[in-house]
Amino acid sequence: MNGSEIPEFGFDNSYVRDLPGTFVAQAPRAVPAPKLLRLNEALAAELGLDVAALRPVAAEVFGGNRLPAGAEPVAQAYAGHQFGGFSPQLGDGRALLLGEVIDRAGQRRDIALKGSGRTPFSRGGDGLAAVGPVLREYLIGEAMHALGVPTSRALAAVATGAQVLRERALPGAVLTRVAASHLRVGTFEFFSARGQADQVKALADYAIARHYPEVTGAENRYVAFFDAVVARQARLIAQWMGLGFIHGVMNTDNMTISGETIDYGPCAFMEAYSPGAVFSSIDRQGRYAYANQPLILAWNLARLAEALLPLFDADETRAIDLANGRLEAIAGQYRAEWLAVMRGKLGLAGEDPGDLALAEGFLAALQGSDFTLGFRRLADAVTDEGKLRGMFTDTAALERWLPQWRARRAADAAARIRAVNPIYIPRNEKVEAALAAAGEGDLAPFEALLAVIGDPYQERAGLEAYALPAPEAFVAGFRTFCGT
Structure with a gap:
């Protein structure tokens, strides 16, 4: 020792x-x-x-x-x-x-x-x-x-x-x-399920003091607390979606009250864009597929609202009305956060009523092509669209979309795009190779990958292999597994 x-x-x-x-x-x-x-x-x-x-x-x-x-x-x-x-x-x-x-x-x-x-x-x-x-x-x-x-x-x-x-x-x-x-949504569920209202209140008071002191003086601090958790979680999931990140196990015990990502089990970054992408070996029904993550956000927050219901109002009917009003608003809150992420990724300045259609149009064209590089190459397309075209399987959809984007993008679009669209993510093939080597006692691939992803936005010579999608044979059978 x-x-x-x-x-x-x-x-x-x-x-x-x-x-x-x-x-x-x-x-x-x-x-x-x-x-x-x-x-x-x-x-x-x-x-x-x-x-x-x-x-x-x-x-x-x-x-x-x-x-x-x-x-x-x-x-x-x-x-x-x-x-x-x-x-x-x-x-x-x-x-x-x-x-x-x-x-x-x-x-x-x-x-x-x-x-x-x-x-x-x-x-x-x-x-x-x-x-x-x-x-x-x-x-x-x-x-x-x-x-x-x-x-x-x-x-x-x-x-x-x-x-x-x-x-x-x-x-x-x-x-x-x-x-x-x-602290997790599941922390509140544990005591709510046992009818321990005093413990739920103690948890809420603790979470407010630790994470949301700004709501302490609110007229209804527990409703304000719930609103604050919703805001952070909506922003978090929008960030996941903007990066093609799939958590894999969005259970309520894996949703933090602080708004942090936690419990990286069978997670992965999507390569070829597919809304239905699932990597987790245990998610056989696709409950936590990429496109379902915003829906699960709302579902999980509904479970938190149920646990907090007695704190919203002593009158159960009024408490339910307060909760329902907020739950109905989550989809709109998330969409606003997601659209803000997409404006950045597309190199747009300000807001325009057509931005939602523009973002959805790019994703429709991107189907089957590499998610990360598709967005990153938009920066190159500001001066030369050839490299971007080479990324796409559906070039006809891209050609229909490009004129709308040219008309809407900011003057400094290339800089905006490179600032928020990474060139390096933890590519699944590289991750698996690094972990396999580490299991045999060789940490060099892990250290190399860690150094690359630690500076994800700056493209560097000699690191081209870290930016490339995995071969088709690897992608076809790739699954991730829980550590248990």
Whole structure:
């Protein structure tokens, strides 16, 4: 065991302090041979940690073998609608909240372990994680952060030296995850389903104080709180859609109250544009297909509204009317956020009544062509449309669309387009190759991919292979899998 001193984290654990009854205290499981795979030093510095002092003890600390002073590890309780069916008790089956820190920007952040062993919520699972899924979450979280999408992030990945049994034996690992909080729609559902109205109110008060203090003085603070969550989530899903990102498991226990993306399991970035695209091996009915994500946004928020209903108004009829009015408005809120994203992607300035048709027309023409490069090459098309035409399978639809776009685009359209349309995303073939190599002990492909996606908007010589779609043979059978 490394005998170096653990640096101060400065934990201030408001969740444990303010919300008794919402968690179970649980120590992480010690691992036999912790080995640091990666420490996110930039994030550690952002959190106010002493990086130099952290390095020698990082494997022991983030493997779960040694706890920093002030850590109070707990498994959080939550429920959730999973693929539409309600599970009244889920909770952290393989994760532990170590505590909270106040970062250098004054923001409160959770630090949690994932894959740290069984908890009372494990429901028969082993509570463990494998190297591949841990590094996938690290990689995709950092990609989303670089793309400007609110997201949980990985602070560290540690190999455990033990095997994890899935379809076969795999090398085990623990992820350390940082999030604005781990409050979920399912957290509220857990206590609402048990008729614990006081606990629902306590959660809402806590979430308001932590994430939405601006609504504290509102005439009806709980309705205002719901409105604020809707606004953040609508913006988040619009960002996903603008990047061709498919979460894969938009269960209510994977929707955060803070408006961050969380739980990168069978997620993927779409390559050939297809509204019905599904990658998750467990989403057999396509519930969480690309085009369905805005619909699931509204469905999940309806579940949050149900949990908050007693707080909206003491009179049930008035409470239902308040909720229904807001739920009916979600589609319009989302569409406004999505259209703002699309205006940026198309290089438009200001607003025009024809922008919706323009955006939908481009997507119709893009069907079957690479989503990321299709948008990126619009920047080149400002001066030379040849490279753009070469991207499309349906050039006739593109030719009908181009004159409308020429008439509407901004004078500085090329710069606008390159600023919001990445050239590099975590291409599925590259991700799978990096994770396969890491499973064999070779982290070089992972590190190379991480460096590329960390600067997604700046096209760089020598990185052409990272911008190209995967071969057809790979795309045809590609599926993603949950880490459990």
